[in-house]
Amino acid sequence: MRTPLAWLRDYVDLPAETQAIVEKLAMLGFPVEAVDSPPPLSGIVAGKLAKVEKHPNADRLFVCSVDIGAQKPLTIATAATNVAQGQVVPVATIGAQLAGGLKIEPRTMRGIASEGMLVSANELGLEADWFEDGIMQLDPQTPLGSDVVKLFGLDQDVLEVEVTSNRVDAMSMLGLARELAAAFGTSVREPDSAVDYAAGGEFSVEIESPDCKRFVAQRVSNVQVRTAKTALRVRLALAGQRPISNVVDISNFVMLETGQPLHFYDYERLAGRRLIVRDARDGERVKTLDGIDYTLAPRMLVIADEQETQCLAGLKGAAASEVGPATREIAIEAANFTGARVRRMGSELALRSDASARHEKALPLALTDVGAARAARLLVDEGATVYAPHGFGQAAPAPPIVALRKREVRRLLGYELESAEIARILESLGFSVRESAVAHDGVFEVEVPLWRSDVTIEADLVEEIARLAGYDRVVAAIPPTGQQAIASEAYEMQRRVAETLAMLGYREVATLALQPASVHQRWGTNAVEIANPLSEDQHYMRFSLIPALLQLRQDKIFEIGDVFGDAGEIVEKTHAAFVRRTTAPQAQSWSDEQFVALKADAIAFVRRATGRLPDVRAAKHHGWHPGICAELTLDGNTIAIAGALDPRLGVQFETDGRVHVAQVDLAALPAPVVPRYRAPSRYPSLSRDLALVVDLGVSAQQIETVIGGAVDGLARTIRAFDEYHGPQVGAGKKSLAVRIVMQRDDATMTDAEADTAIEKILGALKSELGATLRSG
């Protein structure tokens, strides 16, 4: 909220230093986002144009005799066209400094020595379009010679204050003034709302919707619409509101001052001279004050006369009953609507206003009466006749009483506060406090002021106390934690997985989880759709980590993250994926060093992550090369998939090189077991190599399994280490070299024993896999 310090100081005495105010606001919970400092201004006084004459030598210039309360009037020439005798205007005297860096020096304009300059609002640092076109006009009563800058606070900073959504009361000058008064230990000067109401002024409002909770209506006659007083115009302008006329400005002024939005209707333009709060009719049209046409629906709440909508509730008034120069009589609306309804209406109509920003939050009902009374007073000051207000709908409830146990302050904040301090703090914020003696425990009965609708429970009061006592008084302490009942296993597994991949030399990356449709389309799958994407690039959830990794075109990277599938229900899984990429050419069609390297990583990965060595079997999975894809399994369950990327996807995703990918579903990883140490045998081992010929379909793993089974426990390592395809072994066959290392724990293995074992192995290989020894 734009908060001119000049305006705040109307209600509370504040330090001169803006920084002190800014720091105090921040520690109260109202961070200041920006401080707008005015341009340096000096030497500008109020002057009356005692005489205005045409310049003898220039058609477009006037020569004014200006009374600035000094003995001798100043002679000032001006090119402005809006000057007239009797006006009181800001006058820059010789030596004055104006906005934009202009410094006033004596000069001669077409033969006339000009002793200063008449000043426009823009030259005072105000918005040019919001004031007179030409020289700014001051109130006729302004003391001549008075310092215009000081008088209107044009040297004061304007703060942009952030107000949290619960503190609608602080979206007003009075609200912030109350906070600062409490913090600086001073008090607020409440504005004057006393009015002698005129007799009569009946007015009827029918409330047809429960979303209008209260409506204070008030008639005002003898209205004279004109330019508002300077002080009011300047305050509104500094707060970012365009001044319009004395009457309209009063409604804005009261909203910014008290927080209660008001709407003024031209009473004589209300059909039937009454108002009805109702749901809009379907298709009903309305033109608002800013000239925009809206088509309405019954979801929207309006205030109508007997014929048509005159106001979109809480948002904006209609042009039909706009207060204008000819307005003689007005009706004041100070209403309270259901915030949610105003918010939904605003977002549907794409219409927001300063009024709706307040209505959307929980405005207190009692504020309607406060706002109406203050407006009445200001209108009376403008010479209008104000009739007594009429309240419709719910009466404002009595101020709630919240019980506060003193020990609750200590329980939540962790430090002790004296009863007197608690009471002092609450009272400084406008709460009324009564301490009742209940047994051994102090209990305060706290009456909440009408504007603090956010305070409803004990904890709210504790926050008020903490805020004013200062959050710095909270003493840092290390809390007790007992035996931890909650396991951290998912996190620990993820950490272990990341650690293992890093140990294997992979670099972790982080990619975006929202993707365009083109990703799953190219991959050939479907994906979970975002209902309200910001752009097409973020329309779908990732279904796999791999596409984004491919697009990075890096070697040895990994990512751990969640992927999403739609199987009627949304399925979320945590995956790890790791990628090798090379641009080196492929050597042999039946061998693939990159695959072997990736698989070695995958096996090491499973061992480190689970404490166990996996089995490997050939498999087919979408995304992988149909002939180069392995599953790593534990107890028959797939733990990881490792293989070459399907070359067709390589083309689709322009990998520009050979890519090998492994993927792990973290939920499939069994909890790690602690490996058991097996002491090596003290006896020498014997090693035998076999050159076997088998069908192409027989895998190394099958051979190793058969060998292990044939000589139960004797074969300590079995490793197929060389593969050959070619004319020597014939079509449909391949040759595999296998090294078997045999060893006994209890004695030295003899050649004869080894020979027997090899016999058994060859027999088993022959019968189970049709393997023969390669001849020659």
Next chain:
Amino acid sequence: MALHDQLSALAAELASALTSASDERALEELRIAYLGRSGKITEIRRGIGKLPPDERPTAGKSINDAVAGLEAQFAAAQQGIELRKLDAELERTLDVTLWNVPAPLGSFHPIRKTIDDACTYFVRHGFAVLLGPEVDTTRHNFDALNIPPDHPAREGFDSFYLRPDLLLRPHTSPMQIRAMEAYPPPIAIVVPGKCYRRDAVDARHLYQFNQIEGLQVGEGIHFGHLRGMLTGMCRELFGPRQEVRFRPSFFPFTEPSAEIDTTCPGCGGGGESCRTCGGSGWIEIGGSGMVHPNVLRAVGYDPDVVSGWAFGCGIERLAMVRYDIGDIREFIWNEPSFLEQLA
């Protein structure tokens, strides 16, 4: 020639031959020529057969002695070669300043490192680390957190929806509800994880980011404990002189509520034209407060018996300050130079 002379001549001959044997291969050739199966010693041994039987033992011994002598010569020559090789090796000089490039390390992403370091602190103090789903219900994300439909604060969470009641979590706070519904008090957890909000991407915003949530509920848990734990976390992440201060704020699920500031690590709190903190000496790292009684009630805890605190911090924000990163998009660009520097 007498056997004795013959052996002496052989030793002398070898001694001279060894002087020109410069490497192990030459040495091996000489060994074969002298001591090999058909070498000179073998030849001399054959001569023993022609001697009278009573001279043969003496002759045999003389030959064995001579062989020992030759072997000693070979050993000495071997040692000489090895010493020469060492000398040669010691002669070498490299320009050790050439090619100063670190070997590629496997590494963690800086976001994970920051998460891990923060979690480590809490684990050390007996907290559990929980992970939770990124897709969660409106109940967990809002309703149970005291943000009913139409609450103005709900607007602050501009979320991606998959179904009317299912969204990508805009904060890690739904895990407060999941944890408290699953476990009775006392509870002490931290929850790191990804969150999503409908923000346009620029140097300061990503629609996908990480938070760390903290929650402790039990008897006698108060605001001071929150300050203590956050101070500890900040010291773990930024250094031993970090302080934490609170500023009042509003979150529907905490009361009292506070913004968390910590000493700016860029300037050590000195401020003065510091680009990390903008001169204030403090940086804002998240929101926190005492768990709202309505939240405790929503999960079946009794707010009159237990109290608790919760906080949420943006990991990217912490990591940017920690590593002095100016653009949040660096985290998803994955430039090798970026990842390598922070490995």
